[in-house]
Amino acid sequence: MAEEKSQASSSKMLTLKASDGVLFEVELNIAKEMKTVQAYIDDCEDIETIPIPNVLGKHLAIVIEYIKKTNEEYDAEFEKQWNMDDLQLLLLAANYLNISGLQECLCKAIAKRIENKSPEYVRKVFNIENDHSPEEEAKLRKEYKWAFEGVDKD
Amino acid sequence: MMDHGNDFSNWLDPDTSLKIFKCLDDPADLVRVSCVSRTWRDFVVENGLSKQLCLRMFPQLSRVACVVELNQNGVKGHAEVGSSRSMESLALWKDHRVFSYFARFCLSPIAMDCIAKAICASSTDNFPQESIDQTLEERDNIAGRFSYWSSSGQSNPNVPETLTYQLASQICIIKEINIQPFQAHFQMGSPIYSAKSVRFKMGHLKASLNDLSDEMFVWTYTSPEFPMAQENRLQKFILPEPVLCIGGILQVELLERVQRQEMDGLLYIWCVSSLCFSCSSSGDPVVTSIYC
Numbered sequence: 001m002a003e004e005k006s007q008a009s010s011s012k013m014l015t016l017k018a019s020d021g022v023l024f025e026v027e028l029n030i031a032k033e034m035k036t037v038q039a040y041i042d043d044c045e046d047i048e049t050i051p052i053p054n055v056l057g058k059h060l061a062i063v064i065e066y067i068k069k070t071n072e073e074y075d076a077e078f079e080k081q082w083n084m085d086d087l088q089l090l091l092l093a094a095n096y097l098n099i100s101g102l103q104e105c106l107c108k109a110i111a112k113r114i115e116n117k118s119p120e121y122v123r124k125v126f127n128i129e130n131d132h133s134p135e136e137e138a139k140l141r142k143e144y145k146w147a148f149e150g151v152d153k154d
Numbered sequence: 155m156m157d158h159g160n161d162f163s164n165w166l167d168p169d170t171s172l173k174i175f176k177c178l179d180d181p182a183d184l185v186r187v188s189c190v191s192r193t194w195r196d197f198v199v200e201n202g203l204s205k206q207l208c209l210r211m212f213p214q215l216s217r218v219a220c221v222v223e224l225n226q227n228g229v230k231g232h233a234e235v236g237s238s239r240s241m242e243s244l245a246l247w248k249d250h251r252v253f254s255y256f257a258r259f260c261l262s263p264i265a266m267d268c269i270a271k272a273i274c275a276s277s278t279d280n281f282p283q284e285s286i287d288q289t290l291e292e293r294d295n296i297a298g299r300f301s302y303w304s305s306s307g308q309s310n311p312n313v314p315e316t317l318t319y320q321l322a323s324q325i326c327i328i329k330e331i332n333i334q335p336f337q338a339h340f341q342m343g344s345p346i347y348s349a350k351s352v353r354f355k356m357g358h359l360k361a362s363l364n365d366l367s368d369e370m371f372v373w374t375y376t377s378p379e380f381p382m383a384q385e386n387r388l389q390k391f392i393l394p395e396p397v398l399c400i401g402g403i404l405q406v407e408l409l410e411r412v413q414r415q416e417m418d419g420l421l422y423i424w425c426v427s428s429l430c431f432s433c434s435s436s437g438d439p440v441v442t443s444i445y446c
């Protein structure tokens with residue numbers, strides 16, 4: 001009897017509504033991985049549809065899939081698929097929904113795009129304006145000459 | 155048309171930006187990152203990322219009280235007169251420079267034997283023929299004469315022995331230590347006077363000694379125990395992680411005697427040589443002076 005009850009509660013479904021109106025039906029245990037959603041449920045137990053105003057349907061779908069499939073292998077492949085725009089929005093989503101595993105995975109992914117790259121490349125990828133004066137930059141490059149050798153080609 | 159990604163230090167909260175930068179394990183990456191823009195440079199310096207990277211690599215650094223930066227002439231640098239930066243900001247910038255260089259050193263692999271000289275042994279049987287100085291010589295036989303250190307004899311196997319050495323530099327990174335026990339071919343049965351296990355300590359000389367009975371050294375690192383083989387060969391003991399030794403003192407602690415000498419029935423430990431391998435030692439005058 002007790003078994004049946006726990007089975008029922010774990011297969012309870014919840015609806016998440018993305019910012020562009022797209023609806024996702026997810027199992028409760030999946031939704032609970034999003035601590036923000038968990039807090040919502042804790043506050044109002046009977047709720048069936050939870051609005052997620054900050055996240056587009058496209059990205060919510062990716063997040064839900066991540067939660068379902070995450071493991072070392074999946075994570076390693078996961079981060080390679082996304083361009084900077086998507087990484088940016090996925091990380092904002094992970095932060096808003098408070099999913100620590102996904103946050104970590106995405107932070108590592110962004111760091112990977114910085115590793116062993118020249119400052120020029122990084123500026124291009126992240127669309128950053130170089131506000132160093134030419135003298136400042138020259139001084140930095142001279143003082144830390146060793147750091148600018150052996151960098152990946154742009 | 156897709157937008158290019160934006161500078162995440164603008165659209166992410168500082169904690170998440172920090173998480174991203176902390177994923178960078180190479181000190182060169184941190185230097186290049188600070189070259190990208192002033193904002194990124196300030197973020198790296200103000201959050202002490204170079205220092206944090208060094209602390210992750212070498213937790214032993216947490217004992218460091220303060221760092222003094224020396225200029226090219228080996229003289230302590232002074233704050234710029236009329237600098238608009240606060241004392242705290244100047245300290246953060248100094249830390250950034252020092253730890254960036256330090257991290258770089260720690261990653262440059264120069265393997266060398268870094269024992270400079272023997273300081274003392276906990277006991278010696280026949281001085282000076284069997285003194286600790288003999289362990290600095292790799293060979294066990296020099297021109298017909300045996301070269302080894304011998305402890306004094308004990309009936310209790312649990313009396314440990316220690317061999318204390320001075321390293322080639324005040325700042326060393328130690329990865330492995332090699333020891334060879336001695337096999338006494340001149341005795342019946344050619345016994346090998348090894349120990350059951352060995353442990354290593356690293357540290358520095360105590361700043362002040364109140365009386366002669368005080369322990370002379372402060373140990374900042376103690377390794378796990380490694381079992382020793384009862385074999386006459388150079389035995390390698392690789393530390394679980396490379397260890398930063400600040401202060402240049404290494405102690406080999408030989409635990410539990412195994413071999414009894416037939417002549418007097420006492421247990422001894424005899425050792426041919428100790429070698430200590432470092433992956434780099436700091437000789438750059440810009441970085442030095444670390445106070446614990």
